[in-house]
Amino acid sequence: MDVSLFYYSQGSACVYLLVYVDDILMMGSDQDLVTQLVSKLSTAFKIRNLGEFGFFLGIETVKCNDGILLSQQRSMNDILKHAGMAECKELSTPISTSKTVVIDTTLYDDPTQYRSLAGALQYLTITRPDLSFAVNQLCQHMHAPTVSH
Template sequence: MVDLVVAIHTVVKGVSAIADKVVAEEEHPAVRYADRTGTPPSTATSGSKTDVSLFHYSASTSHVFLLVYVDDIIMMGDNSTLIDALLRRLSSTFKIRDLGTPNFFLGIEMLPVKEGLLLFQRRYMGDLLTRAGMSDCKPIATPASITHAVVPNVELFDNPTQYKRLAGALQYLTITLPDLSYVVNRLYQFLHAPTTEHWGLLKRVLGYVKGTLDYGLRLSVSASCDIHAFSDTD
């Protein structure tokens, strides 16, 4: 059960050395940083095999996770004493500033709720609608039509750069709105030569975004560690 979240902002490039070390030693899961960073040998972190920005530290039955992005870190763990100790070790090696519990990180807003966190991107969504000139558009209940199929259209959209930028921005929005994953993937299939029909599809997605400004992704504590997967056999 995670009971504490701490955000750290580093003001030097020292954290990059940690990331470089993990990339260079992916074959060694328990990476020690004493040789490059001067971190005490007792501080050993394991780098994720799937994400070079994610690190894991364990001590007895306690666990701490560190997510690094350039010179920003989010630290999360189930033992506040251990987190404080790691913060002291980091501050002895790098010049850091503890920002406390995070509320905004890389465009994602975090709101503490009962037994968890609510992640949402209302500010990012508003900026996206403004860039598309659709701040005052009418909200749409669904991101895509289930009755209207895409038909061949030879009329190319006159601003393909705008299409590509907005489609890319929608991709980042799927972090807190995973229900957009399918339709955004469809939009990506037409990046090379979007037509006016494809632009219409993208605008419909933005209309759906307008109607989901207050939606977010709830992360809550689970009593079970079982993984459940769902699939459409059709």
């Protein structure tokens, strides 16, 4: 099992530690406890504090009155530009719920681009679980995507 999210509590205070390769994100309800844990970690590891984070693994944080909002708006816009769809109109659902897709057996001319976009879309499901079904449908065809996919 590959654990990347850790939780530490002391009384009513809690701290979350997210580890991704060589990046660590730490936040908590008690700044003194966070500082204390960073100090302990720095005795064993070389740590560089980059201050408050604004963008981490494609997720942007926006401060609100009652906490933080996690947003992937910037990543979504980048994906749309990469796909040449930045000017497309929005839909209320990412996949048709009433029409069946006509299967075209003509292979997509750039399967590498298809795989890249499908992979990028997987990251959006972190903050947009409503996209999971549609992204799963795309990922099932990464080995041989067709024009209809």
